[in-house]
Amino acid sequence: MRAIILLVIGLAVGAISASYAANTMAARHAYTRGVMAIMQHHVSALGAQAKAGQCPADSSLDHFHRISGAAAEIEPAFAGADPDFFKHAHALADATAATIANAPADCPGLKQAMAKVGETCKSCHELYR
Known part of the structure; x- marks a missing residue:
């Protein structure tokens, strides 16, 4: 009987410890996932605007x-990554800066700007995702 109680207590402590370890491991990647999620949200919003044919410049x-802003967070979020990875991140920052400097005023301009920014995202995701 004592052995069964000790076994149950051991299993409970093991399960709790495993849960803490899993949460710690998941939290370690929360910043990187968050940066990518923010960019994906805004890219999706731009795509929805273009698809709806409503592309207000502001x-x-x-x-x-x-x-x-999220692209500027890539380097700190992925600290220690391959240096080539950061070349792609800088290309994304350059593409968004160029788009901001020449803001699209209509839907065709928005689609063209999204294609340029999307290409930089795609080039990185093909290698590192």
Whole structure:
């Protein structure tokens, strides 16, 4: 009887410890996932605007500013990554800066700007995702 009680207590302590370890491991990657999730949200919002044919310049520019801000967070979020990875991150920052400098005023311009920014995202994801 004593052995069964000790076994149950041992299993409970093991399960709790495993839960803490799993949460710690998941939290370690929360920042990187968060940066990518923010960019994905704004890229999706721009895509929805373009698809709906409603591309107000101020709204598009706001999304590109937010993508640019998230792109600036890539280097600290992925500290210790391959140096080539950061070349792709800098290309994304350059593409968004160029888009902000020449903000798209209509849907065709928005689609063209999204294609340029999307290409930089795609080039990195093909190698590192």
